[in-house]
């Protein structure tokens with residue numbers, strides 16, 4: 011989603027802003043631009059498409075300046091065309107923005123009535139024109155921005171470069187993240203620590219409602235009342251080097267194939283096999299006192315939550331509610347005293363999940379976040395953070411973060427079960443022994459990737475595909491469908507297998523492949539019955555199971571199948587996540603889509 015950079019420097023900022031914009035590419039975007047102040051004039055360059063297009067344009071028409079702001083845009087208001095790309099400029103300033111100005115329509119009307127002319131369709135342009143309006147009436151830049159911030163509504167991060175000889179960038183944060191980087195003779199601004207990794211590791215995270223004045227040698231932060239405030243300096247651990255694909259064709263492929271190693275690390279952090287103990291990263295919180303667990307997340311992280319609900323209820327016998335973050339706070343949820351609210355997010359910045367977290371926090375729930383990005387808005391708002399240690403995930407489609415989330419959720423479920431007396435020392439030892447096998451079992455699956463490639467080759471021709479499973483594997487079916495549709499653009503849906511006959515079975519014919527996740531567990535016979543129902547209607551079933559395919563569906567020449575290793579019920583959904591990731595990846599390769607940066611999607615979804 012939109013990314014912001016800013017440099018108040020002593021040498022030309024453009025090459026460094028471009029480097030920072032490349033670092034923000036992983037967030038997803040559809041246009042990019044930079045604006046600088048040079049010799050008393052504002053200069054700008056914008057391009058639609060990849061940052062490489064902006065690089066080329068800057069070669070043809072160079073822009074330079076010691077002070078500048080840059081942006082990657084993920085379109086919300088107005089198409090991805092150059093006139094809507096940021097920075098937006100007037101004769102007095104340039105603005106870049108991440109988020110949504112919700113009252114832009116009424117402000118735009120007011121400004122048009124006053125004679126302002128708008129070039130594009132973005133909500134951002136009202137910010138540029140409103141500040142310009144105040145500046146034109148004689149108000150200085152700092153007060154013009156403060157007045158503007160009081161009038162705009164919504165969730166946003168802004169960087170504003172005013173042409174007033176003060177060599178200052180102004181920044182504001184409401185909802186969307188923004189961080190200031192401190193340098194020796196320069197200062198910086200970025201959407202996250204990754205953007206600033208090659209510029210500074212000495213960071214000030216703006217808090218909700220903060221705005222700031224950043225010059226070469228000073229940084230002043232104000233709260234929403236206009237009072238100057240001191241915010242702590244933190245030191246980022248984010249690496250300066252670009253993540254690289256190694257010998258893999260795509261980051262997604264690399265991230266799928268590195269799961270055995272990554273998961274071994276995460277398992278090592280949360281489970282002590284020798285001592286047969288769970289080693290949680292927090293002390294002093296008594297999980298036995300928790301009355302109810304509410305788990306909130308979006309997308310893939312939400313499917314991890316669904317798996318965790320099965321585990322927690324079955325192993326720990328505690329009530330668990332799971333919801334998608336975009337719905338949660340709007341349905342007026344009922345909290346219980348002593349409730350634990352768990353938020354799962356790879357990025358730690360997802361706007362809906364962050365808003366839900368704040369809702370639960372204000373209702374007095376204890377907040378536990380399960381995050382990959384430890385330096386994130388969610389980590390700063392949480393009472394406890396369980397890192398998943400997946401390392402940078404660059405592919406927009408989440409893969410290794412999902413399986414790492416499952417491992418951490420398994421640790422939570424086992425701990426809660428233990429402290430509630432539902433699992434004894436022997437039980438803990440058994441589950442830890444089983445989890446320790448996960449890296450080896452996933453290696454076995456990955457070694458058979460050629461079999462999945464063959465299936466992907468077949469399904470890549472389909473227009474619609476269904477994934478079905480039962481229990482924890484119904485969540486994996488939904489995750490498989492999400493993965494396939496987001497990177498191959500094949501329409502796919504995931505269902506609890508038993509639900510099919512309540513509607514979706516009407517879709518079944520010889521052109522609709524159905525991927526059946528059928529582990530040999532206590533629901534195996536039920537799943538097989540559902541797959542038989544599909545085959546009876548000419549549906550093409552593809553079996554993913556640890557049983558021989560013949561045993562599942564009685565044999566069929568046309569049947570495709572993938573053989574899984576045997577595993578216990580706790581470990582099984584972690585393993586079944588891998589073939590559905592591979593299926594999506596190889597189907598995308600077969601179709602020639604961009605597996606790492608699929609159309610319309612952003613890695614970090616910072617608007618509601």
Ligand code: AGP
Pocket residue numbers: 308309310311354355356357358359360363406407408409493496611612613614615
């Ligand atoms: C996963 O493949 C998706 N790109 C998406 O559903 C993602 O999981 C969702 O946006 C939540 O993101 P988060 O984990 O960073 O909060």
